[in-house]
Amino acid sequence: MDKGFPKDILFQTMEERIKYFENKTIAHPMLVNSYKDLMDKIDVAVKGKVLLVYGPSGVGKTTLFLKVRDQFFKKYYNDMIQDKGIIPVLSVETFAPEDGKFDWIDFYSEALRNLEEILIDEKRLPLSDMGVTLPIKPNEKTKRKLRKSLENAIKYRKVKVILIDEAQHMTKVGSAKGLRNHMDAIKSLASKFGVPIILFGTYELLSLRNINGQLGRRTRDIHFPRYNSEFPKEIEAFKNVLWVFQKHIPLQDEPDLLSDWKYFYKHTVGCVGTLRDWLYDTYHYSMKLNEKTKTLTLTDFKKFEPTIDQAYTMAEEITKGEKHLLAKREEKADKLDSWLKLDQVDEKEDKKRMTNKRPGERKPMRDRTGTDLFR
Structure with a gap:
C-alpha cells in the first residue's frame, strides 16, 4: 500500500517521526480558499485597512496565520539579506486578559519584543508629546510611550503587514x-x-465589524468556516482530509480512520485544526509509550478524543456564530432595501421602459453624472 510519508521516515528516530507528523499540514479546500481570499485582499489593501479573519475555534486559523507569515518572509527574503534590519512581518498573539479587559500595554510590549526592540521598559515620550496641560495617568503615559516606540520600530524595521492571532481577546472591554x-x-x-492589520479570531470578532460607517469602510472580511455536514460536498472534503492524515501517520500499517469518519466528525464538529x-x-x-507501535486503532484515539x-x-x-453571521446579513439586506426604497420599485415597469429604448440609447437624466470631475 502506498504511504503518504517519505519511505525512509520509518527508519528514522522516534523523535524525527513525531516531528514529521507534528509539522504536517494539509492544504484542504477551506484552508486554501481562505488563504487565497485573504492574500487577494491584502494585495489591494491600502493604508488604514483592517482585515478580519474569523471562524470557529479549532478550524485552523493559526495554520492560516503561519502560512501568511511565512509567505511574507519568503516574499521579502532578498530584502532581508540585503538589509539585516528589515522585519517584514510583525506577528503578535494576544492573550486572554486576567481582569476581563484587554491590556494595550501588554500588546505594545509584546509587539516590540517581536520586533527585537531593546530597553522596552526604558522608553520615553518625545518632548513634543509632553507639552500637555492635563495630568496624564501613569498607565496612560506608559501606553503612549510604548505606542510611540512601536510606531518608530515599525517604520525603521520596514514592516509590510501586521498579523494578530487570537484577536477576539481585543473585544474584551466591558462596554x-x-x-x-x-x-x-x-x-x-x-x-x-x-500597513494592513490582519486580525485572526473566533466569531467574537464580529462585534468589531461595522461599529460605525467610517470603520466599516476600513474593514474587510474573510470567513474561514468549518466543514458543514448539511452539505454533501463538504462531508466529502472532510472525509478526504481524514484519509490524507491517515496516509501520513508514520506507521508500518496504515490506520483506518475513514471507516469511522462520523466518529471523528462528531467530536471535532468539522474543524480540521481540532482534528489535527x-x-x-x-x-x-x-x-x-512504545516506539515500535505498528498501527493505531479506534481505542487509541478514544483516549485523547474531545469529550x-x-x-x-x-x-x-459555532452554530450561534454561523446563525448570527447569516441572520444579520439577511436582516440588514431587507432593511437596506426598505431604507433605499428599493422594495417599492416596480420592476415590471422598469423592464418595460428598458425594452422601449433602442440599443445604446442613454437615459435622459444620466447625462450630467460626473461630468464636472473631468473638465
Missing part, C-alpha cells in the same frame, strides 16, 4: 463605548503605520 474605542485604536494604528491536534496527540503518546461535552460546547458556539 459598547470601550469596544468602539478599541476598534478606533486598531484603525488608527493601521492608518498611522501605513487530536491525531497528533494520539500518535505522540502511542510512540512514547462530548467539549464537542457540544463547540457546536453550540
